[in-house]
Amino acid sequence: MPTMDVDGKKIAWDGKKMILQACLDAGMEIPSYCYHQGLSIVASCRICLVEIESPDPKDPAKLVKVPKLVPSCQTPAVDGMKVHSISPKARANQKAVMEFLLLNHPLDCPVCDQAGECYLQDYSYEYGRSESRFEEDKAKKPKKDIGKHVVLYSDRCIMCTRCVRFTREISGTGELAVFGRGHREEIDVFQGQSLDNPLSGNVIDICPVGALLDKDFLFTQRVWFLKKTPSISPFSSGGENISIEHNQGRVYRIKPRFNADVNKWWISDDIRYGWDFIHNNRLQTPAAKGVPQELSPAQSIGQLDQAVKKAAATPGATVLVLNAFDSTEEMFLAAQWIRRIDPQAWLTLAEPKVEGQDQVFKNPTTGAVTYTLRAEKAPNRRGAEKVLAKLAGNVCKLAEVEGKIKAGQVQTALVLADPFGHSDAALQTAVAGVETLLVLSSRPDGLVSQASLVLPVSTWAEKSGVFENYSGLIQAFKQAIDPLENTRSTGSIFWDLMDLAGTYDPAAVRRMMSELGLAEYATVALPEHHEKIELMQFTDL
Amino acid sequence: MAFAGPVLLKRIPDDPAKRKLINIDEYMATGGYESLRKAQAMTPEQIIQLVIDSNLRGRGGAGFPCGSKWKFLPKDLHPRYLAVNFDESEPGTFKDRYLTEYDPQVLLEGIAIAAFANRITTSYIYIRGEYHLQAKILEKALEEAYAKGIFGQKIPGTEIVHNCYVHRGAGAYICGEETGLLESLEGKRGWPRIKPPFPAIAGAFAKPTIINNVETLACLPYIIEYGADWFKSMGTASSAGPKLFGVSGLVHKPGVYEEELGIKMSTLIEKYAGGIKGGKYRAAIPGGVSMGVLGTDQYDAELDFDIGKKYNVLGLGTAGVIVMTDKTDLVVMLRNIVRFFAHESCGQCTPCREGTAWMHKMLNRIVAGYGKPRDFDLLMEVGLSMGSMPGTTICGLADGANWAVRTFLEKFPEDFKARLKSDHVQGVTLDAQAAAAV
Numbered sequence: 006m007p008t009m010d011v012d013g014k015k016i017a018w019d020g021k022k023m024i025l026q027a028c029l030d031a032g033m034e035i036p037s038y039c040y041h042q043g044l045s046i047v048a049s050c051r052i053c054l055v056e057i058e059s060p061d062p063k064d065p066a067k068l069v070k071v072p073k074l075v076p077s078c079q080t081p082a083v084d085g086m087k088v089h090s091i092s093p094k095a096r097a098n099q100k101a102v103m104e105f106l107l108l109n110h111p112l113d114c115p116v117c118d119q120a121g122e123c124y125l126q127d128y129s130y131e132y133g134r135s136e137s138r139f140e141e142d143k144a145k146k147p148k149k150d151i152g153k154h155v156v157l158y159s160d161r162c163i164m165c166t167r168c169v170r171f172t173r174e175i176s177g178t179g180e181l182a183v184f185g186r187g188h189r190e191e192i193d194v195f196q197g198q199s200l201d202n203p204l205s206g207n208v209i210d211i212c213p214v215g216a217l218l219d220k221d222f223l224f225t226q227r228v229w230f231l232k233k234t235p236s237i238s239p240f241s242s243g244g245e246n247i248s249i250e251h252n253q254g255r256v257y258r259i260k261p262r263f264n265a266d267v268n269k270w271w272i273s274d275d276i277r278y279g280w281d282f283i284h285n286n287r288l289q290t291p292a293a294k295g296v297p298q299e300l301s302p303a304q305s306i307g308q309l310d311q312a313v314k315k316a317a318a319t320p321g322a323t324v325l326v327l328n329a330f331d332s333t334e335e336m337f338l339a340a341q342w343i344r345r346i347d348p349q350a351w352l353t354l355a356e357p358k359v360e361g362q363d364q365v366f367k368n369p370t371t372g373a374v375t376y377t378l379r380a381e382k383a384p385n386r387r388g389a390e391k392v393l394a395k396l397a398g399n400v401c402k403l404a405e406v407e408g409k410i411k412a413g414q415v416q417t418a419l420v421l422a423d424p425f426g427h428s429d430a431a432l433q434t435a436v437a438g439v440e441t442l443l444v445l446s447s448r449p450d451g452l453v454s455q456a457s458l459v460l461p462v463s464t465w466a467e468k469s470g471v472f473e474n475y476s477g478l479i480q481a482f483k484q485a486i487d488p489l490e491n492t493r494s495t496g497s498i499f500w501d502l503m504d505l506a507g508t509y510d511p512a513a514v515r516r517m518m519s520e521l522g523l524a525e526y527a528t529v530a531l532p533e534h535h536e537k538i539e540l541m542q543f544t545d546l
Numbered sequence: 547m548a549f550a551g552p553v554l555l556k557r558i559p560d561d562p563a564k565r566k567l568i569n570i571d572e573y574m575a576t577g578g579y580e581s582l583r584k585a586q587a588m589t590p591e592q593i594i595q596l597v598i599d600s601n602l603r604g605r606g607g608a609g610f611p612c613g614s615k616w617k618f619l620p621k622d623l624h625p626r627y628l629a630v631n632f633d634e635s636e637p638g639t640f641k642d643r644y645l646t647e648y649d650p651q652v653l654l655e656g657i658a659i660a661a662f663a664n665r666i667t668t669s670y671i672y673i674r675g676e677y678h679l680q681a682k683i684l685e686k687a688l689e690e691a692y693a694k695g696i697f698g699q700k701i702p703g704t705e706i707v708h709n710c711y712v713h714r715g716a717g718a719y720i721c722g723e724e725t726g727l728l729e730s731l732e733g734k735r736g737w738p739r740i741k742p743p744f745p746a747i748a749g750a751f752a753k754p755t756i757i758n759n760v761e762t763l764a765c766l767p768y769i770i771e772y773g774a775d776w777f778k779s780m781g782t783a784s785s786a787g788p789k790l791f792g793v794s795g796l797v798h799k800p801g802v803y804e805e806e807l808g809i810k811m812s813t814l815i816e817k818y819a820g821g822i823k824g825g826k827y828r829a830a831i832p833g834g835v836s837m838g839v840l841g842t843d844q845y846d847a848e849l850d851f852d853i854g855k856k857y858n859v860l861g862l863g864t865a866g867v868i869v870m871t872d873k874t875d876l877v878v879m880l881r882n883i884v885r886f887f888a889h890e891s892c893g894q895c896t897p898c899r900e901g902t903a904w905m906h907k908m909l910n911r912i913v914a915g916y917g918k919p920r921d922f923d924l925l926m927e928v929g930l931s932m933g934s935m936p937g938t939t940i941c942g943l944a945d946g947a948n949w950a951v952r953t954f955l956e957k958f959p960e961d962f963k964a965r966l967k968s969d970h971v972q973g974v975t976l977d978a979q980a981a982a983a984v
Contacts, residue, residue: 046740047740047894048740048940049894049895049896049940050895050896051895051896051897051938051939052896054938073937073938074938076740079740097931098931098938101897101931101932101938102896102897105896105897105899105900105901105904106896106900108900108903108904109900109903138924139904141904141907141908141910141911142907144903163896164893164894164896164899183735183893185893186718186889186890186891186892186893187888187889187890187891187892187893187899187902187903188888188891188893188899188900188902188903189893190893190899
């Protein structure tokens with residue numbers, strides 16, 4: 006493995022890499038604004054300039070000092086090279102660039118959403134000078150509403166052009182461009198157009214400063230109050246890695262989490278802005294035929310237990326309808342429980358919604374696929390299918406349930422409803438005329454009013470588990486916030502019904518699954534955050 | 547043998563009244579396109595060797611040896627393009643305009659020779675956006691040349707059909723920077739590219755490209771005709787050949803004059819430009835404002851490619867001399883120069899985008915009479931952090947701005963210090979200032 010010396014530290018890397026990338030991968034930070042691993046290199050912010058000594062091609066033992074500062078983002082790392090990012094010359098440049106960037110920056114951090122996760126703040130602290138020597142008038146630039154989700158504060162912009170490159174290279178839509186020249190230049194959309202593509206929200210993430218902000222998140226929370234929980238998108242079969250950012254039991258935003266094999270740095274706007282259902286329109290009390298019931302958790306699951314046991318008197322008279330939004334563990338527990346009561350109980354899956362075809366985004370120049378928007382709008386169809394295949398026996402299609410009910414074969418249906426109501430219509434038809442309808446739902450609509458017993462359950466943000474994405478990748482998500490009052494997760498309900506000791510433990514369920522032959526569930530790595538390298542060092546006063 | 551008379555300007559009379567556009571027939575009648583025929587009898591390697599032997603250095607500003615530039619083209623990588631840099635936007639420079647306005651065919655012959663020597667498929671003459679008339683002249687000249695079969699024909703001995711087009715810029719100084727020019731040629735923003743890849747490997751439309759200045763190409767027919775030794779007989783050891791000098795500013799006869807490289811600036815001003823007008827020589831810009839300024843004691847500076855090292859300027863540049871006298875306000879002059887750079891900075895690199903605008907605002911304040919003593923050092927520091935040579939930015943515009951500011955401050959500190967007063971420091975009220983004045 007080639008190695009180089011960066012400020013006295015040995016940095017090793019694999020293959021062809023630029024100095025900056027090799028350093029970042031080794032956990033060492035060289036300041037940079039315009040560089041983003043997922044975008045082309047422009048080397049225009051000029052803060053990443055370093056001094057290098059390169060091995061002489063004729064005599065590799067000899068190091069030749071390059072007279073000028075070179076951009077580390079654009080200079081390939083060479084075995085045996087020496088890099089100085091904290092030499093007086095490099096430091097002087099960092100200081101100068103910081104001063105230049107802040108000349109016309111409004112310094113309105115107290116009212117800026119980016120404060121706390123702003124590279125200008127971080128680098129100013131680390132590399133800048135304590136006061137500005139600029140005493141002329143600052144340039145004033147407008148605020149612009151450039152798209153459905155994004156607002157642009159031109160005066161805070163440092164012209165790194167990451168957003169412009171994103172729309173050209175990742176979404177391939179090219180709505181953004183640089184207008185004007187020199188210090189008067191601004192980012193803008195073309196006249197009569199707006200930043201409107203299914204990936205538009207990503208420009209907010211890649212903006213290193215507070216120029217591109219999220220309308221949805223604008224002025225709702227200071228970022229330093231937010232806690233991040235690694236999670237997996239529940240909106241489609243892609244298995245996009247996300248992090249749920251929340252405070253005091255409330256979700257404020259969803260951000261992508263880097264995963265080179267799945268979604269890289271990006272997520273679609275559906276994922277970013279689809280989390281409304283966590284807090285809105287929630288079912289909070291058990292109900293019977295639409296009438297809220299005062300039941301303790303123990304009483305409510307007792308009723309469920311009784312109803313299913315009563316139905317089990319006739320073998321094969323019960324049907325369990327799964328949905329592809331619950332974690333695999335939960336579906337496994339539910340199916341196991343119902344089969345324990347009635348080994349001939351029917352199992353089925355409410356088919357997830359498929360919207361058209363997968364939407365593939367490509368880099369118009371290279372043709373490389375940058376992002377795929379999955380048409381299947383549920384995260385865990387494969388997990389559900391695996392449970393059904395494992396337990397086998399009486400498994401049928403949802404469409405067949407209707408016939409079984411009409412024929413009087415099935416009298417009781419236990420439905421795990423999906424949080425979005427995608428399969429409501431299909432479920433209505435399927436369970437019409439069933440004698441006893443039992444529903445676990447997170448929202449108060451759908452089958453709720455006609456069910457003889459409804460138990461409120463929590464959403465994916467309030468529990469942990471695993472999803473299996475379209476390609477069979479099993480990924481774990483963590484619980485971000487506490488379950489809404491009076492709700493509990495589907496998993497914990499069936500955990501109690503199974504009379505298992507302690508509280509619901511998805512890892513224990515996965516062990517049970519692997520013992521039954523689903524070996525791939527034995528070792529599921531829990532997600533971790535790729536946090537930004539810690540820069541700030543606070544001194545005790 | 548020294549300089550015996552105009553070479554490039556030999557068809558253009560000194561008397562402005564007699565000057566007129568030379569069409570292709572007149573051009574051919576005076577020996578035009580003979581060199582092309584002679585070149586076509588040679589092999590490409592011979593021509594390139596001849597150009598290398600002649601020590602022809604680029605006339606666009608950097609003075610890079612032309613033959614070496616041609617040799618950078620990768621072998622057997624086709625198509626190849628030639629971009630002719632006719633952006634000529636450096637203040638004080640108008641030599642290419644003058645040459646092409648009267649004798650456009652010499653440029654076209656040079657292009658044809660370069661195309662033959664380098665097996666060029668397409669040549670683009672990238673002409674400055676503001677040059678409306680010159681673009682029309684060139685287009686007409688090109689039409690004539692096409693009619694005579696100079697372009698649009700197979701290059702002898704190859705299957706390559708060589709075409710030549712005039713491409714008009716949209717009015718940006720930065721598009722005179724070679725990679726900015728290529729971006730603009732491709733229809734993009736004129737933002738200079740990061741190198742590598744160099745244009746010789748992947749230039750216009752990602753194909754190998756040579757970029758040559760108009761005057762460089764116009765030298766080719768004469769080198770072919772008279773040989774490398776004749777060319778080297780003019781000028782100095784490092785700077786061979788004749789050169790067009792544009793003289794402007796406070797002289798009696800501003801204009802374009804041809805002389806050999808290495809002549810003294812005083813000779814140029816006194817012998818050709820009619821001497822200093824209304825005052826005493828004080829300062830001069832040797833070749834476009836980005837080169838910096840020559841001091842009062844540097845009147846006799848030799849104008850050749852070594853001028854940079856000898857006289858603390860960036861270089862010869864385009865050899866567009868701007869003369870200033872003791873009546874010139876050098877602070878205002880520098881303000882105007884910096885305004886130009888602030889206006890023309892492409893805005894790609896942080897130091898140049900912010901630094902030029904900052905210096906402009908600072909100089910505006912100084913000119914308005916509100917300069918402070920610390921502004922002198924601050925100007926110097928901002929200039930330096932934007933980039934001395936070699937610079938901290940992608941292209942050389944920031945270097946140019948820095949050289950202008952730095953040399954003005956270094957060579958004429960008293961002009962600036964006289965404007966910087968300590969009595970309006972921060973925190974001192976106007977009342978206090980007024981009281982102090984009484």
